Amino acid sequence: MFTWAIVAIEAMSAVGLIFLVLLHSGRGGGISDLMGGSIGAAATGSTVVERNLDRITVSVALVFTFATLALDLRLQ
Numbered sequence: 001m002f003t004w005a006i007v008a009i010e011a012m013s014a015v016g017l018i019f020l021v022l023l024h025s026g027r028g029g030g031i032s033d034l035m036g037g038s039i040g041a042a043a044t045g046s047t048v049v050e051r052n053l054d055r056i057t058v059s060v061a062l063v064f065t066f067a068t069l070a071l072d073l074r075l076q
Helices: 002-023 048-074
Strands: none
Touching (some): 002 048
């Protein structure tokens, strides 16, 4: 029962992490420039929304990390 709860938390945090990373704006070269991501790069700055998005992404990444470690320890 406990193992399935950890698996569910890890799966939800993995999907959430993918979604949150895709929400971030591109910074400099790479695929985001090829897709037209550099059009509004001059107008965007370090806004409150971006800082909050960074904090949420780090939080979800920590949940994912601890769930992965807990699952590894549980399955040993």
